[in-house]
Amino acid sequence: MLLKTEADTVQLATSLAGLAQPGDAILLSGPLGAGKSVFARAFLRAFCADSTLEVPSPTYTLVQAYDAPVATVYHFDLWRLGSPDELDELGWMMPARA
Numbered sequence: 001m002l003l004k005t006e007a008d009t010v011q012l013a014t015s016l017a018g019l020a021q022p023g024d025a026i027l028l029s030g031p032l033g034a035g036k037s038v039f040a041r042a043f044l045r046a047f048c049a050d051s052t053l054e055v056p057s058p059t060y061t062l063v064q065a066y067d068a069p070v071a072t073v074y075h076f077d078l079w080r081l082g083s084p085d086e087l088d089e090l091g092w093m094m095p096a097r098a
Contacts, residue, residue, distance in 0.1 A: 009035045010042040017046035022071035040075055047073060062090070 003009045016026065026043070028036040041055040048068040058064040058077040066073045081087065 003035065006035065006038055009038045013039045013042035014046040017043045020047055044068075044073060044075060 001012075003012060020026070020043075028039060030036055037057050040057075044055050044066055045051050045053045048066050053066070055066075055075070056064065058075055059079070062077060062080075064075045066075065078087075
Protein backbone atom coordinates (compact mmCIF):
# COMPACT_ATOMS: atom_id res chain seq x y z
CA MET A 1 0.00 0.00 0.00
CA LEU A 2 1.44 3.35 -1.02
CA LEU A 3 0.50 6.24 1.23
CA LYS A 4 0.90 9.44 -0.74
CA THR A 5 0.30 12.02 1.98
CA GLU A 6 0.83 12.50 5.68
CA ALA A 7 -2.97 12.57 6.06
CA ASP A 8 -3.14 9.09 4.45
CA THR A 9 -0.57 7.84 6.96
CA VAL A 10 -2.50 9.33 9.89
CA GLN A 11 -5.74 7.78 8.62
CA LEU A 12 -4.18 4.31 8.32
CA ALA A 13 -2.57 4.56 11.77
CA THR A 14 -5.83 5.70 13.34
CA SER A 15 -7.73 2.86 11.68
CA LEU A 16 -5.19 0.28 12.89
CA ALA A 17 -5.36 1.70 16.41
CA GLY A 18 -9.06 0.88 16.40
CA LEU A 19 -8.27 -2.75 15.54
CA ALA A 20 -5.20 -3.30 17.73
CA GLN A 21 -5.41 -5.58 20.76
CA PRO A 22 -3.07 -6.11 23.72
CA GLY A 23 -0.21 -8.33 22.60
CA ASP A 24 -0.20 -7.11 18.99
CA ALA A 25 3.03 -5.86 17.46
CA ILE A 26 3.28 -3.39 14.61
CA LEU A 27 6.69 -3.23 12.99
CA LEU A 28 7.68 -0.30 10.80
CA SER A 29 10.68 -0.26 8.52
CA GLY A 30 11.78 2.30 5.98
CA PRO A 31 14.25 5.02 5.18
CA LEU A 32 14.50 8.35 6.95
CA GLY A 33 11.47 10.45 6.03
CA ALA A 34 9.23 7.51 5.12
CA GLY A 35 6.60 8.49 7.71
CA LYS A 36 7.34 6.00 10.50
CA SER A 37 7.22 8.68 13.20
CA VAL A 38 4.05 10.20 11.73
CA PHE A 39 2.45 6.74 11.81
CA ALA A 40 3.62 5.98 15.36
CA ARG A 41 2.46 9.35 16.69
CA ALA A 42 -1.01 9.03 15.11
CA PHE A 43 -1.36 5.39 16.22
CA LEU A 44 -0.41 6.16 19.83
CA ARG A 45 -2.68 9.19 20.05
CA ALA A 46 -5.62 7.16 18.75
CA PHE A 47 -4.89 4.00 20.78
CA CYS A 48 -4.39 6.03 23.97
CA ALA A 49 -7.52 8.11 23.22
CA ASP A 50 -5.54 11.34 23.67
CA SER A 51 -5.29 13.58 20.61
CA THR A 52 -2.78 15.86 22.38
CA LEU A 53 -0.50 13.08 23.64
CA GLU A 54 3.16 14.08 23.43
CA VAL A 55 4.91 11.38 21.38
CA PRO A 56 8.61 12.07 21.02
CA SER A 57 10.75 9.71 19.00
CA PRO A 58 12.52 7.28 21.35
CA THR A 59 15.67 7.43 19.21
CA TYR A 60 18.03 7.87 22.14
CA THR A 61 16.03 6.18 24.90
CA LEU A 62 15.25 3.24 22.56
CA VAL A 63 11.85 2.69 24.19
CA GLN A 64 9.01 4.85 25.48
CA ALA A 65 5.99 3.47 27.38
CA TYR A 66 2.46 4.85 27.11
CA ASP A 67 -0.50 3.94 29.32
CA ALA A 68 -3.50 3.32 27.09
CA PRO A 69 -6.98 2.45 28.37
CA VAL A 70 -6.60 -1.24 27.48
CA ALA A 71 -2.84 -1.86 27.84
CA THR A 72 0.58 -0.32 28.17
CA VAL A 73 2.08 0.36 24.75
CA TYR A 74 5.83 0.25 24.18
CA HIS A 75 7.24 2.31 21.32
CA PHE A 76 10.69 1.05 20.35
CA ASP A 77 13.15 2.76 18.04
CA LEU A 78 15.90 0.29 17.31
CA TRP A 79 17.59 1.87 14.29
CA ARG A 80 20.95 2.07 16.11
CA LEU A 81 21.08 -1.67 16.75
CA GLY A 82 23.15 -3.70 14.31
CA SER A 83 21.56 -7.09 14.97
CA PRO A 84 18.92 -8.83 17.14
CA ASP A 85 21.74 -10.10 19.35
CA GLU A 86 22.23 -6.57 20.61
CA LEU A 87 18.83 -6.79 22.33
CA ASP A 88 20.37 -9.37 24.70
CA GLU A 89 23.17 -6.92 25.51
CA LEU A 90 20.50 -4.39 26.53
CA GLY A 91 18.88 -6.97 28.81
CA TRP A 92 15.88 -7.62 26.57
CA MET A 93 15.22 -11.29 26.09
CA MET A 94 14.24 -12.46 22.63
CA PRO A 95 11.43 -15.06 22.66
CA ALA A 96 12.44 -18.60 21.81
CA ARG A 97 11.63 -19.63 18.27
CA ALA A 98 9.49 -22.69 17.76
